[in-house]
Structures are given as structure tokens and as C-alpha cells.
Amino acid sequence: MSPLRHTALIAAFLLATPASAAGLLGTSGAVSTSAFCQQYRCELNEQWGRTWTYRLRVAGSQLLEVERESSEPSSRITAVSLHSANEDVNADLDRSTFAAVQQMAMGFVSNTGRLDPCYALDGSNYRVLATSPDERTARIYCDWDPAYTRFVIEADRNYLTRTAPSAVTLTGGPTKLNVWSFRSCKSAVGVNTYLQSGQAARCDLVIETKGAQSAVVRAEFQYEIEYVQNGQYVKKLLPEKELWLPGRTPGALDPRVTQQGRTVTANISLAVKSVLGRQVTSLNTIAKLTFANGAVKTAYEPLLVR
Structure with missing residues (x-):
């Protein structure tokens, strides 16, 4: 599938998703059966500790990483990130895919601005793209290492504490x-x-x-x-x-x-x-x-x- 056709399909997917749809961040929801994973054909690559890594089999060299509160699949999601391989950078594809990741995680797409500055990071720092876009989300940021550029959506710790399971x-x-x-x-x-x-x-x-x-x-x-x-x-x-x-x-x-x-x-x-x-x-x-x-x-x- 060409990148242009792929981007068009993602845009159609986002438009077809209700704006009020609840995201999975801060919930115990299943990622593998989400509309995102159906669209991107997620394949579990590795599960270690409280981190699940999925290979996206649609186009490009991208991974989806999901962190939960524990190693139990039913525990709540604390972070969702898109990893884009530096050896195969496609900024347009990253932008459209990360928009779809935000839709899955938060239920909407935040105004994060352009992602291009993320590719220029040297690994010693990170770039904040959005702060507290909703009550569940602490921030959206990107960082870089020699293998991947990461675009991360991080749950708000206070929200997780406030909505933690009861003592019973x-x-x-x-x-x-x-x-x-x-x-x-x-x-x-x-x-x-x-x-x-x-x-x-x-x-x-x-x-x-x-x-x-x-x-x-x-x-x-x-x-x-x-x-x-x-x-x-x-x-x-x-x-x-x-x-x-x-x-x-x-x-x-x-x-x-x-x-x-x-x-x-x-x-x-x-x-x-x-x-x-x-x-x-x-x-x-x-x-x-x-x-x-x-x-x-x-x-x-x-x-x-x-």
C-alpha cells in the first residue's frame, strides 16, 4: 500500500470515529482488539514485565508500545507510545499514525504541532508536545535514541491514584x-x-x-x-x-x-x-x-x- 493511500485511509478512519469516543489510557481496556489495531494489524512482538510491544504490519517501520500498571493484562494502561525506526523515517506516516494512536489512547487528537523537531533530538533531552490535554493525560512528548524516535502519551499519576481500584x-x-x-x-x-x-x-x-x-x-x-x-x-x-x-x-x-x-x-x-x-x-x-x-x-x- 502506498504511503499516500495509507494516510488517506487513516484520515477516513479518524473522521469516522466519534469525537466523544473514550480512549484506553488509564483503563484496563484491550489494545489488541481496538479499532486502531484492526486498522494497523497489530502483532504482539514482545511482552516483558508491564510492557507490551506490538509490530504494526500496515506500512513503514513502526512499533506500538503499551505500558500497564503491572504485568497483568487486565491492569490499567499508564503510557502508550509510537516508536519510529530512524533508519526508515517517514514524517508524514509518523504524523498520521501518531494521530491514530492519540485517538486510541485519549479518544481525540491533541494539537501537538509538527513532529519534525523530534527527529533532531540528540538523546540527551526530550521535547514536550502537549501538557495536560485532558484530566487523564499528564503530557505528550517525544524523545530519541539511535534506533528509534518515540512519541509518548503518558497518563496523569494523580488521575490514576484518584481512580484506583477500591481496597476491597x-x-x-x-x-x-x-x-x-x-x-x-x-x-x-x-x-x-x-x-x-x-x-x-x-x-x-x-x-x-x-x-x-x-x-x-x-x-x-x-x-x-x-x-x-x-x-x-x-x-x-x-x-x-x-x-x-x-x-x-x-x-x-x-x-x-x-x-x-x-x-x-x-x-x-x-x-x-x-x-x-x-x-x-x-x-x-x-x-x-x-x-x-x-x-x-x-x-x-x-x-x-x-
């Missing part, structure tokens, strides 16, 4: 991990929501549990690094593991775990060396928690590296 829903059944995310990273240059390359930081991974409440008696941490070198994308699981046990005095770089009710906070030491010719895009944490009642649960959480 959270207390029944076996112990499970409900939602988790990195809240902050503190380094010598300040406090951020991402990890800065070349700067050591201590980052808080906050995990909320549901089901039977139980104390954490063991926590094991392993890490995975994603980077681009010589034009090649690499995802590598690092062999080293870190262990936390209650009552053990931690060293300066050791993980620390605290718990208040259903909230478990893992404070971990993270750093990425700056290496010439290599651009690290993400440092992912695999946290394996063992509870006093015997439950063993794992949280996988990516952390953006700039």
Missing part, C-alpha cells in the same frame, strides 16, 4: 504485585525520573501489592542493559545479582528495602558508564521478592537513561 479489590486472594514504577533517582546533579549516563544514583522502585498482606523476607535484584553500538541494538542481561535480607547491614552500594503496609520501596544503586560509540537507552531492573507467606513475585521495570 486489593485485599482478596493470594499475595500479588499490583503496580510498580521508578519514582525518583537522586544523584550528585539532582533528582530526576531517569538515570543520567556517567552519574551514579540511588533510585526508588516503589511496588504496591494486593491480595493477602505479607512482609518481604528476601529481595533479589538483577539488571538488564539496552544500548546501541555501531548501529546495532543490544539487550544484555547482566549476570551479577544483588541480595537484600532483613537485619543485614547494607554496604554503601547495596540495595535497601523498606515496607509500609502494601507499599514496598526498593532503594537501589544504579550507574551507567559513558562509553565512546555506545549509547545506553535503558537500564532495566528485575526485582524478585519473597514474602513471609511463601509467595515469590517478580517486577520488571525499565529506567530511561539519558
Whole structure:
């Protein structure tokens, strides 16, 4: 299908969608059966932790990434993003596809302006395209790494908290991990929501549990690094593991775990060396928690590296 015909079909699709149609952001709705995925023929490429990645099989080199509050498919959507391969940039196609992504996520298309400046980013910062276009959405922004330019729609944390499931829903059944995310990273240059390359930081991974409440008696941490070198994308699981046990005095770089009710906070030491010719895009944490009642649960959480 030619790009022009494809763009025309998308425009017709958007016009045919009621302006009041509810979006999927902040809901537990299914992406794979959405009108967007029917139009773009989404194919699940990978599901890891709380992230689902779909290949769009219509035209171009694009991926759709959906983040949920947990690894359960029924958990709420916290972010939706379009990834456009830098080796096959088509600005017109990206613009029309991202408009369709917004329609799916928010129920409408926000006035984000031109996307062209996003391709000129160098990976050290990001560009905000819209702020709080509705009560569910914190912002729409773009960022860049050597492999992809990303166009991201991010849910508002206050909205998610205000509309969270009731306590009755959270207390029944076996112990499970409900939602988790990195809240902050503190380094010598300040406090951020991402990890800065070349700067050591201590980052808080906050995990909320549901089901039977139980104390954490063991926590094991392993890490995975994603980077681009010589034009090649690499995802590598690092062999080293870190262990936390209650009552053990931690060293300066050791993980620390605290718990208040259903909230478990893992404070971990993270750093990425700056290496010439290599651009690290993400440092992912695999946290394996063992509870006093015997439950063993794992949280996988990516952390953006700039």
C-alpha cells in the first residue's frame, strides 16, 4: 500500500470515529482488539514485565508500545507510545499514525504541532508536545535514541491514584504485585525520573501489592542493559545479582528495602558508564521478592537513561 493511500485511509478512519469516543489510557481496556489495531494489524512482538510491544504490519517501520500498571493484562494502561525506526523515517506516516494512536489512547487528537523537531533530538533531552490535554493525560512528548524516535502519551499519576481500584479489590486472594514504577533517582546533579549516563544514583522502585498482606523476607535484584553500538541494538542481561535480607547491614552500594503496609520501596544503586560509540537507552531492573507467606513475585521495570 502506498504511503499516500495509507494516510488517506487513516484520515477516513479518524473522521469516522466519534469525537466523544473514550480512549484506553488509564483503563484496563484491550489494545489488541481496538479499532486502531484492526486498522494497523497489530502483532504482539514482545511482552516483558508491564510492557507490551506490538509490530504494526500496515506500512513503514513502526512499533506500538503499551505500558500497564503491572504485568497483568487486565491492569490499567499508564503510557502508550509510537516508536519510529530512524533508519526508515517517514514524517508524514509518523504524523498520521501518531494521530491514530492519540485517538486510541485519549479518544481525540491533541494539537501537538509538527513532529519534525523530534527527529533532531540528540538523546540527551526530550521535547514536550502537549501538557495536560485532558484530566487523564499528564503530557505528550517525544524523545530519541539511535534506533528509534518515540512519541509518548503518558497518563496523569494523580488521575490514576484518584481512580484506583477500591481496597476491597486489593485485599482478596493470594499475595500479588499490583503496580510498580521508578519514582525518583537522586544523584550528585539532582533528582530526576531517569538515570543520567556517567552519574551514579540511588533510585526508588516503589511496588504496591494486593491480595493477602505479607512482609518481604528476601529481595533479589538483577539488571538488564539496552544500548546501541555501531548501529546495532543490544539487550544484555547482566549476570551479577544483588541480595537484600532483613537485619543485614547494607554496604554503601547495596540495595535497601523498606515496607509500609502494601507499599514496598526498593532503594537501589544504579550507574551507567559513558562509553565512546555506545549509547545506553535503558537500564532495566528485575526485582524478585519473597514474602513471609511463601509467595515469590517478580517486577520488571525499565529506567530511561539519558
